[in-house]
């Protein structure tokens with residue numbers, strides 16, 4: 296029996312504010328699963344033609360799948376949202392690209408006919424479950440990954456500075472200042488309001504508050520201030536708290552459907568999945584992997600970087616973003632890239648970051664109706680890259 300693949304569209308994308316990990320973080324007294332539940336409810340409220348019983352799977356990227364993030368969070372959260380027993384769900388791990396992988400698997404499900412409508416997202420509470428928590432690497436892990444630095448993300452960024460010295464500390468700091476400036480501008484004019492779902496939380500002092508603003512941006516960042524920051528990963532290194540993404544808590548979710556089902560329900564989708572690819576590289580310089588992943592995805596799409604009108608690249612570290620932009624033939628300040636700022640400003644709650652790129656791209660497509668294609672791309676610990684090409688349907 297011959298069957299055609301279905302077109303896959305994003306109908307909506309929402310996120311929590313991103314908090315700083317740790318006791319001073321807005322989500323210190325909130326569990327990871329309680330970050331997800333408000334997003335599920337918001338997706339239904341914002342899309343009244345869709346009801347929970349239409350959600351055929353609930354796919355959640357989560358890196359540290361222990362404690363509150365264990366026990367298959369994707370399955371449990373729909374019951375915590377009081378949606379009953381009938382919504383299946385799972386948890387997926389590809390570290391930083393866990394959420395983007397969830398969207399990718401969801402798209403494949405829909406394309407192949409396994410589902411018509413599902414939710415895919417990512418969540419990470421790095422305050423409660425720090426990077427590497429309870430991990431037990433294989434005795435040969437260091438050997439097979441090319442050295443101890445493969446296990447320390449900051450060191451992988453220092454390695455890029457060392458191997459490709461044309462990307463200097465000054466360039467990384469300048470990139471970070473610009474990132475903070477763009478984020479500040481976007482926040483001031485309200486670009487985050489559409490996508491951030493307010494969550495009621497207990498503040499660090501125990502009083503109730505509404506978390507609806509990202510905690511990490513530092514709008515007054517200057518080259519002068521960055522110049523004096525310590526390099527925590529390496530003595531006399533180049534990577535600092537100012538030119539790295541931070542340690543954060545947050546969640547982000549997307550509602551995916553087949554294009555035909557969306558049309559039947561008179562839903563105007565935001566963007567269409569065009570092509571995607573994963574690629575793997577030397578884990579000690581993991582941040583360079585968006586380059587081969589993007590080249591592969593573009594090839595599958597039959598498109599080039601010139602066709603990409605909007606580019607959302609996760610900035611785990613300024614140096615890896617600089618490397619990727621350069622090798623993809625873009626200037627460091629190409630106006631198509633991270634127009635609203637990136638992870639250096641907003642933070643990087645690992646698996647939540649891929650869906651954040653998707654939410655940002657959907658928002659940028661909305662206000663750039665002439666934009667036809669866009670790219671979401673990110674690097675992944677252990678040396679991977681994940682890139683997706685999208686088509687704007689808000690034209």
Ligand SMILES: CC(C)(COP(=O)(O)OP(=O)(O)OC[C@H]1O[C@@H](n2cnc3c(N)ncnc32)[C@H](O)[C@@H]1OP(=O)(O)O)[C@@H](O)C(=O)NCCC(=O)NCCS
Pocket residue numbers: 391448449513516517520521524527535536537539540541542611643674675676
């Ligand atoms: C780099 C890192 C170690 C810094 O952590 P931290 O020390 O808790 O960071 P802080 O926010 O406390 O910042 C450290 C200092 O830099 C300062 N700082 C940070 N950003 C700044 C900015 N933009 N401008 C000025 N100062 C800044 C802080 O004020 C703080 O100063 P203080 O020590 O005098 O209080 C941490 O953010 C990190 O590990 N990032 C990478 C995360 C990662 O690997 N993710 C996965 C990617 S694959």
